[in-house]
Amino acid sequence: MSDGTFEKFKFTGNAKEWFGIWIVNILLSIVTIGIYSAWAKVRTKKYFANHTYVADRNFDYHATGKQILIGRLIVIGGYILFNIVLIALPILGLFLVLGLIAVMPWLIVRSIAFNARMTSFSNVRFNFLGTAGKAFLVFFIYPILTALTAYTTAPFLSRAVQRFTINNYRLGTASFNFDSAIGPFYKAFLAAIAWFVVAGGLGMIVTGFNFLEFASAMENAENNPEAIGPIIGMFYLLLFVAVLPAAMIYYAMIRNTIFNAATLEGGHRFNSTVTAGKMLWLAISNLVVVVCTLGLMLPWAQVRMSKYLAENTDLIPGGSLDDFIGTQQKETSALGDAFTDLEGIDVGMPI
């Protein structure tokens, strides 16, 4: 592990083995009316963390099913209480909603911190030190400002989110660092938009798709339904030709930018080489296989995607990986994690 060598990430999970774990997760979750899903989550996270290796060392996930279950029960209880109060005392509604908006940044930060602290690499836990105040700015105020500029400043928002997440991340005591000029973010943003406009435009010319026609056909569904069938077909065609490739272009360019600019204290650097074309091919072929097997090949698709992402990620160690030191950690509750799970908010590192 001398300086400057590339250590490839490797994903060693295999589809057969993961299928067994996955299907038992689903069965037991249904049979226990959802209670087992907390343990299922742990097994899933543990499986993917443990099979991700770099420089012969792997990750691990340490949360327990009990922790996750308690977090979920509190959030569900809170949600029911919230609704009951709204039914009984509608006057309080506004205050409750304002209250929720006020605690949301705190819950998001708790969630990122929980996930960081429950994940380890080579026996050292990650940590997250971001504050709720900063999260409020990044997740609530900046999006409003971005909307006010008609989303022309979206790349700034994207960069702010990455800076907030990565710069507050730690591996033990070692801090991650990320900064980048705004150029690469605009490049990805414009490339995606350019694809969307050009491919979408060509698609519309070739298929004769007309958005106004689409909208009016949808409105008139009941009285003039014949127009709908072909128009919905064209809509899907455009989705696959214009929207999804644009999304992949953006994802691939941003991921590469982030990894190439991020560093970890101790002189460690990263490298990412994913391409939009390969991502799109994986996504579409996975989709076809999963749909044709009624979902049963999903574990295979997940393993395939994880392998590709790992193979296109490198660590460039600046020194020995033996020198990370962990910190004693307080018990963290899974409350925030359960909240972001239920709300479908993605808080992971973009690995």
Place this chain on the structure above:
Amino acid sequence: MNVDNNKKCPAILGRAYPALQSNRVTATLLSRLPLHSETADPDDLILDLLDEHNAVIACAPLSEVTIDAPLGSMPRRMTFPDGTLFETDDHEGVHALTGETRGSIIHGLEQFGPRLIVIVLATIAAVWVLWRFGLDILVAAAIAITPPILVEQIDRGTLQTIDYAMADDTELEDPEKAKVQKIFERLLSYIDEDDIGTSDFKLLFRSMPDVGPNAFALPNGTIVMTDQFVDEFNDEDVLAGVLGHEMGHVIEKHGLRQTYRSLSIYVLVAFLVGDTGPIIEELLLEGNLILSLSYSRDHEVSADQFGLRLAQDAGYDPAGLKKFFEWVTENAIEPPQWLSTHPSSTERVKEIDTFIESLN
């Protein structure tokens, strides 16, 4: 733990880390019978963890070492009381040492083999039961805890969108409006108070030339009728049939049911299956939409029946609703069944006939 004390376990090769450090060393785990001074329990094994120079890094009775449950082929991990971590790929060695541990049963179920076929079949059956019965229970529970203020808000918001996107102010004369309003109120007086509950029924008129003759209901009881409808159908029985149908949607909470159903499916998939990756997630939402369309066909039939019964109770001819669908059949072309939110009009005329017969 079922440990056969007299059986000597072979050495287990692996890697060790001191507490809270990434500093990794090659290590060997040995087990032996305890000395008298070491533990009160003579049946407990003592584990010695040695580094490559055979120096002891950690030592503890087996009963005090935390052993992670097995999961697939990932390395097994043991944590000594002082925090030292031992990690090994020697699954058989660990099994010989500890016997069955916590998590062994589930680990056994998860093995890929012929037995897994039974589990797959059981899972498919469980998913079917969940789809068929579980969803309805979830939806009913969600409706029960939905605050009325939220439903009110849905009506207000949807109406604003409609007004903004596709509707103009009504151009109907007051007597025309009053006539429809009278039918509306007459129908309303024949609905049971308990059924009305917190719904707030009101009738609104809008000019929607693009939409044509139509009426629709919002969840909290706002019913919108287009000018074009009133212009086309002067017949009280038709008006009563269609208004009754829309009231059926409100009373039976079809709008909320559909929304919650789509949401529940999405949430269930997220919880059960986990991260589906790009595109599949999109498709899931869309596919969901198509399925919820077929679900709404049942709602349409059910609302037809509600409307027919209500119209008859209030003294109108239930055949009025049939006239409307006959008009639709003459004036429009039907979509394929699977794509339709509404059953085909000819089918509905037939069903209405059968239902009217059953009423008499």
